[in-house]
Amino acid sequence: MLEQIHHEGPHLTPGQQWHLRYLDAWQMAFQGDYSKANASLQEVIDHSGDMTLVAKASSLLMSNLGLNRRYEEAFTLANRLALDLPEIRDRLARFTVLANLSQLSAFSGQYDLAISYARMMEDTIPPGETLCNPLSMQVNALHEGNRLTSSSPEVQRVIDTCLAAGQPVFADTMWLLKGNLYLDEGQPGKALDLLHKIIPGINENHYYSHVLAAQVELAQANAKLGNDSDAKKAALSALAMSSSDDISTWLKDVYEVLYQIEKRQGNAAIALSYYEHYVAQDKGYLNDASARAMAYQVVQQHLLTQKLETDALGKQNNILRLQRALDTKAVETSRLYIVLLLVTLTSIVFWLFRLKRSQLRYKKLSNHDGLTGIFNHQHFVGEAGRALHLLEKKLDQACLISLDLDHFKQVNDVHGHAMGDAVLKRTVAICQQQLRPIDLFGRLGGEEFGILLLDCSREQGMAIAERIRSAIGATEVDRNGTVVSFSASFGLACTDTSGYVLQRLYMEADAALYRAKHAGRNRVMTDAGSNSLSSALPLTL
Structure with missing residues (x-):
């Protein structure tokens, strides 16, 4: 249809040409080309002069900014659109704005607000639209808030409504959501049967997000069923796109x-x-x-x-x-x-x-990390980079320790995330007892931590790392009568061999950490791979 309209381009009025530009931007976003889509939408907003079209373009731009991790811009635009809602008289424009506000609210963790916007859509359904979109938004918010199961009647209601309304993309969204719930509930067979049923329609619609999501779920389902060849094929297909x-x-x-x-x-x-x-x-x-x-x-x-x-x-x-x-x-x-x-x-x-x-x-x-109170990943990297730059000028030494808790996923799976959080906090407390005020300490993600020891030789760094390893290995966490022992593996890299560039130091320390893991865990290894300190006993839970 857009191709046919473009053939009539020279005969379109200026207003019609701006509307065509908006539709082109919508199709670019549908196909995943957000950069070009956003540029066209901004032109529509700045120069079209049509307030209804500006509302639609602003709504789509807000959604695209969120998908491209430009969150502050997206939330700023969302607040402006929310304030302008009473002034948006066109029902389709208002319906579109509410849909994207609901989607962005769920994306930012404001699930009740997302549901409220979706319910407002039910009161603003324009001619040609149905309950498919509003109900989809409500179910999406419930799913993001972990309030659904595969047997929840809300999911099937949306699927039936969208199929009856001739809305295959929204129906596919719900099918994929249901497949994800099957996987979360340990029912990969049902997930695989569902995917084989819906993938032809998804490929026919060419919606980038759905095509990618379907391949990912296909890989997960086959992997859980032991179909390694099919799982690998689907996973590589997802990477390729x-x-x-x-x-x-x-x-x-x-x-x-x-x-x-x-x-x-x-x-x-x-x-x-x-x-x-x-x-x-x-x-x-x-x-x-x-x-x-x-x-x-x-x-x-x-x-x-x-x-x-x-x-x-x-x-x-x-x-x-x-x-x-x-x-x-x-x-x-x-x-x-x-x-x-x-x-x-x-x-x-x-x-x-x-x-x-x-x-x-x-x-x-x-x-700072919200759970442990130490530096988060981004701040640790920034402070460590600046400290190494100053040390390089003075030709002083430093050591970077990368440590990772052994079998931490087992702690979460067996004893729950509350016990896992307690183990992480105890680990941080033990490390802080062994560190000096000048040392930098940060959580790099999950159960991995980084320590930059300033004015520290290789021998001193190995001794500190070993003291921390030994203290962790000798510690037990008692929560509600359940006692858990744990250990950690350490990788150490020093400026005397790796230089003062943080990226290389981290790569060397991380490589040493992986060697410690493969050598049996609960040990310290250096970037040279020649010195190691280890515990004689395995981790027990």
Whole structure:
């Protein structure tokens, strides 16, 4: 249809040409070309002059920004659209804005808000639309909030509604969601049967996200059923259609499947390579989730700041009117108004002080891991890079320790995530007892930590790492009567052989860590691979 309209391009009015540009941008986004789509949408917003079209384009741009991890821009645009909702009279435009607001709210973890927007859509259904879209948004929010099972009637209701409305893309979304629930519930056979049923339709619709998701679920289902060949084929197909710099749960799942397959088949080197990709995706996803939450809080903080500034300006205008009135009043009345002025100014200063304190608190939260209180991955990398640069000028030595808890997934699986959190906190406490105030300590993701020992020789670094390893191995965590022992593997790299570039130090330390893991865990190994300290006993739970 778009091709036919483009043939009529010279005969279109300016308004029709802007609408065509919006439709082209919509198709670019559908096919995954967000960069070109966003540029066209911004032109429509800035130059079309059609308020209804601007609302639609802004809504789609907001969704694209969220998908491309430009979260602060997306949430800022979402707040503006939410404020403009009462002014959007066109039912289709309002319906579109509400749909994308619901989707972005679920993406940012605001599930109840997402459901509210979806229910507002039910009251704004334009001609030609059905309950398919609003119900899909509600089920998506419930799923993101872990409130559904594969047998939940809401899922089948949406599928039936969307199929009856001739909306195959929305129906496929729900089918894929149901397949994901089957996998989560340990029913890979049902998931595989469902995928074989829906994949032809998904391939026919060419929706990039669905094609990728279907291959990922296909790989997971086959892997769980022991169909390694089919699982590997589907996983490699998913990788082929993804960009090398993408960070997503899909790619994390793909690399995990490939790692498990190669490990089962005894291909240690290939398995290790896939495991490294899996770890990178897992870390990237955790950082991305943290970035989403932080961007949402920053935007809310900006809104609060603007509100306070507006209130302050309003109060200042009142003060000016009071000052003019003071000229005509007696001295006693003047003193009364001066007191009122001081109270008002004190109130403003108090609120500004509270705002500044809140901003400082959010800044600290953005630099520290929420569970353990130590540096998060991004802040640790930044501080470590700066410290190494200064050490290089003074020609002082430093050592980087990469440590990873052994069999930590087993702790979570057997004893629950609350016990896992307790183990992580105890590990951090043990490390901090052995470290100096000048040392840098950060959580790199999951159960992996990094320590940069400043002004430290290789021998001193090995001794510190061994003390930490020994202390961890001798520690037990007792929670609600359940006692868990645990251990950790260590990799150490020093500037005397690896230089002062953090990336190389980390690669050497990480390589040493992997050697420690493969050598039996619960030991310290250096970047040279020649020195190691180990425990004689395996981890017991």
